[in-house]
Amino acid sequence: MSLHHILVVEDDPLTATMLETNFKFEGYDVTLVTNGRVAIELLASTSYDLILLDYMLPEVDGQTILRELRKSDAKTPVMMLTARSETPLKVSAFAAGADDYLSKPFHVDELLARAKALIRRAAR
Amino acid sequence: MWGSSAVSQNAPSRITRQEYILFGTTIFILIALGLWWITLMGRAIKTEDAYNRLQIQYEAVVLAQTHSNSTLEHAYLEIQTDSNTESGWRTPVLHMPDHYIGIKKSHEVALDKTFVRRKFMIYGEGVLLIGLLGVCAFMLLRLVTIRKSVQNEMEMFVGQMTHEMKTPLAGLRALLQTLQKGAIPPEKMQKVLDMGLQQIDREEHLVQTLLHAQQLRISEKPFAKEPFGLLEFVSKFIKHRISARNSDPESYVTKIDEMFRCVGDQQAALTILENIADNAEKYGATKLVFEALSDRGKIKLSLIDNGQGFDQRTALHLFEPYVRGSKTDGQHGTGLGLHISRRLAQAMGGDLIGRSDGIGKGAVFILSLPEESL
Numbered sequence: 001m002s003l004h005h006i007l008v009v010e011d012d013p014l015t016a017t018m019l020e021t022n023f024k025f026e027g028y029d030v031t032l033v034t035n036g037r038v039a040i041e042l043l044a045s046t047s048y049d050l051i052l053l054d055y056m057l058p059e060v061d062g063q064t065i066l067r068e069l070r071k072s073d074a075k076t077p078v079m080m081l082t083a084r085s086e087t088p089l090k091v092s093a094f095a096a097g098a099d100d101y102l103s104k105p106f107h108v109d110e111l112l113a114r115a116k117a118l119i120r121r122a123a124r
Numbered sequence: 125m126w127g128s129s130a131v132s133q134n135a136p137s138r139i140t141r142q143e144y145i146l147f148g149t150t151i152f153i154l155i156a157l158g159l160w161w162i163t164l165m166g167r168a169i170k171t172e173d174a175y176n177r178l179q180i181q182y183e184a185v186v187l188a189q190t191h192s193n194s195t196l197e198h199a200y201l202e203i204q205t206d207s208n209t210e211s212g213w214r215t216p217v218l219h220m221p222d223h224y225i226g227i228k229k230s231h232e233v234a235l236d237k238t239f240v241r242r243k244f245m246i247y248g249e250g251v252l253l254i255g256l257l258g259v260c261a262f263m264l265l266r267l268v269t270i271r272k273s274v275q276n277e278m279e280m281f282v283g284q285m286t287h288e289m290k291t292p293l294a295g296l297r298a299l300l301q302t303l304q305k306g307a308i309p310p311e312k313m314q315k316v317l318d319m320g321l322q323q324i325d326r327e328e329h330l331v332q333t334l335l336h337a338q339q340l341r342i343s344e345k346p347f348a349k350e351p352f353g354l355l356e357f358v359s360k361f362i363k364h365r366i367s368a369r370n371s372d373p374e375s376y377v378t379k380i381d382e383m384f385r386c387v388g389d390q391q392a393a394l395t396i397l398e399n400i401a402d403n404a405e406k407y408g409a410t411k412l413v414f415e416a417l418s419d420r421g422k423i424k425l426s427l428i429d430n431g432q433g434f435d436q437r438t439a440l441h442l443f444e445p446y447v448r449g450s451k452t453d454g455q456h457g458t459g460l461g462l463h464i465s466r467r468l469a470q471a472m473g474g475d476l477i478g479r480s481d482g483i484g485k486g487a488v489f490i491l492s493l494p495e496e497s498l
Contacts, residue, residue, distance in 0.1 A: 014295030014319045018302050021316075025307035056287060083290035104294035108301040 003029040004049040004119055009039040009065065010081065011057050015104070019052060022108050023115075036060030043069050048076060049119050053098075055082030055089070063096050070097035077118035081106070143267060150263045157256055164253065168246050277445070284459055288330055292323040318370055325368035329398050336395050337464050340471060347389035347471050351496040354384040354423055358414050361397050372410075380416040385496040386423045388472035393493065396468055396476065397427070399461035400489045404429035409486070422474065422492040433480035433487045442478050469493070 006023050010016040011034045023030045031048070033039045036057035043051075043065070051069070055062040066078055077099040082089070085103040093101055100114055299320045302308055308316055339347070355378065362376045386393075404412055409431030416425045434442065445463040462478070469476040474493040480486065 012291050012295050014316070014323050015291065015298055017312075017316055017319060018295060018298035021302055021307055021309075021312065022298070022305075025302075025305070083287040083294065085286075104290045105297040106294060108298050108305070 003027065005029045005031070005047075006050045006052065006115070007031050007033065007039070007042065007046075007048040008052045009033045009036070009057065009062065010052065010054040011035070012054070015054075015081075018108070019111075022112060026112060034058070036062070036065055039065050040068055043073075047073070049122065050115055051076060051078045052115070053078055053080050055080060055084060055093070063093060066093070066096045066098060075122065077122045079111075079114060079118060081111075143270065146263060146267050146270075150260050150267070153256065153260050153263075157253055157260070160249075161253055164246060164249050280459075285334075289327065292327045292330075295323050296320055322369055329395070329402075332391070332395055333399065333461065333464055336392055336468055337460065340464070340467050347392050347468070349387050349472070349494075350390065351385050351387050352390055353382065354386050354416055354425065355380040355382045357386075357390060357393065358397075358425070361394060361401075362414075365401060371405075375411050377411065377413040380414060380425075381418075384416050384418060384423050386493040387496050388474065388493045389468075392468045392472060393491070396465040396491055399465045400427050400491075403461060404431050404487070407432035407487070418495055419492075421495050421497075423495045425491045425493070427489045427491070428486065429488075430486045433483055433485045434478075435480075435483055439478065439480065443476070 006028050008016060008019045008023070008030055010019060010032070013034070016032055016034060020030045020032050031042070031046075033042060034057075037059040039053075039057070040060060053062040053065060057065075062080060062082070066080070069076065069078070074097070078097065079100040079102060080093045080098045081102050081104060083104040090101050099118055102111060102114060299316060302316075358378055358380060362373075362378070365371050365376070366373050401412060404427070407429075409429035411430045413428040414425065415428065416423055418424075443462050443466045445460050462476075466476040469491055472493060474491065476489060476491050478487060478489045480488070
């Protein structure tokens with residue numbers, strides 16, 4: 001069975017490292033990106049089983065990345081990760097094409113469970 | 125989080141007081157204008173009525189004169205004050221002998237300049253009143269604009285603060301949960317623990333900045349004015365930065381005379397340096413040079429970085445709250461660091477200025493503090 005490939009776009013170094021560590025510990029293949037522009041470049045050439053997207057990122061924000069992605073790829077599940085928990089922001093993220101939304105600080109186990117659920121649904 | 129809460133709870137109260145004054149003044153002016161308008165209309169109606177009545181009466185006199193084939197040569201005009209009116213309305217009255225036209229009492233005559241002048245006065249007052257109503261409308265519009273601007277500012281503040289405080293917490297929480305699970309490989313342990321400590325340091329700095337912001341707001345607890353050696357202070361700052369932020373020691377250079385001594389609050393000065401250094405780092409600086417000189421009772425400490433710098437447009441608004449440099453969409457930061465830093469410097473009797481030769485040419489921030497007088 002091939003490893004599921006996850007793209008983590010998160011600019012906070014500790015959160016990013018912890019996400020990478022946990023997904024690797026769970027047996028996933030992880031690509032870590034800390035910059036929005038680099039994420040767009042990667043998404044243009046590579047496909048992933050799940051994308052974890054921070055909202056506030058240097059150069060290009062998470063929602064813009066999501067909109068760009070959804071122009072060509074409507075299927076890859078995307079989970080937004082952000083410290084902002086206002087309802088309008090969540091609604092706007094879902095409208096832009098997000099499949100899930102998790103507010104920081106999150107519980108690692110909950111994040112992993114949601115990620116697995118998203119990958120499982122996408123694989124059907 | 126309590127630091128953020130304290131500021132966000134207190135921030136609107138100051139504005140509300142201002143708004144109360146503005147709103148109260150506007151309402152007072154509107155009520156006064158309303159009463160004035162009623163008086164003015166009363167006068168206008170009275171004048172118009174008097175004019176019409178007198179016009180009719182005059183025509184009646186002329187008619188009577190024509191019919192009786194007589195003249196009004198014995199008639200005379202006098203201006204008399206009507207004591208029944210509060211305004212002391214001066215009414216021209218035509219006195220005529222009764223036998224001329226058989227009218228036994230005096231008749232008011234309106235064909236007098238007094239009425240014309242009075243009418244002009246009323247028109248003038250009307251124009252002034254409309255002008256003042258315009259001022260009131262402007263004030264109310266301004267009130268609404270201020271309220272909207274404050275609301276936007278608060279939303280931005282809360283949003284930024286939430287993000288800035290929750291993000292490091294998310295990392296720390298994830299770190300502890302991952303440690304608990306035993307998911308961190310031993311070779312990565314030291315690195316992630318260092319990252320956790322750096323995160324705590326950032327959080328601490330953020331809280332300290334917020335506390336200073338609150339201190340500036342309430343102004344009840346003035347900043348300390350203690351003398352301290354600048355070189356020793358900057359050296360301590362660099363040492364802390366190297367250990368807590370894992371910075372490269374080679375990236376800091378000091379060119380400070382060890383005799384320079386400032387007066388001020390070291391904790392506040394530290395917050396200023398942290399904000400400037402954080403900004404430099406955020407905008408790509410790999411080197412930070414500290415230079416100082418003494419100038420007319422002030423010690424001027426320059427922090428020169430080789431980062432992105434800023435353009436003239438950004439320079440104009442550099443110290444305004446929520447202003448961010450160009451190319452920073454989605455970057456972390458409250459947008460308050462430089463604003464609070466300048467206010468802290470000014471509260472200590474100094475100042476903070478920033479300049480840059482343009483994008484890609486680095487930036488210089490000059491913190492001036494009072495020099496210790498010997």
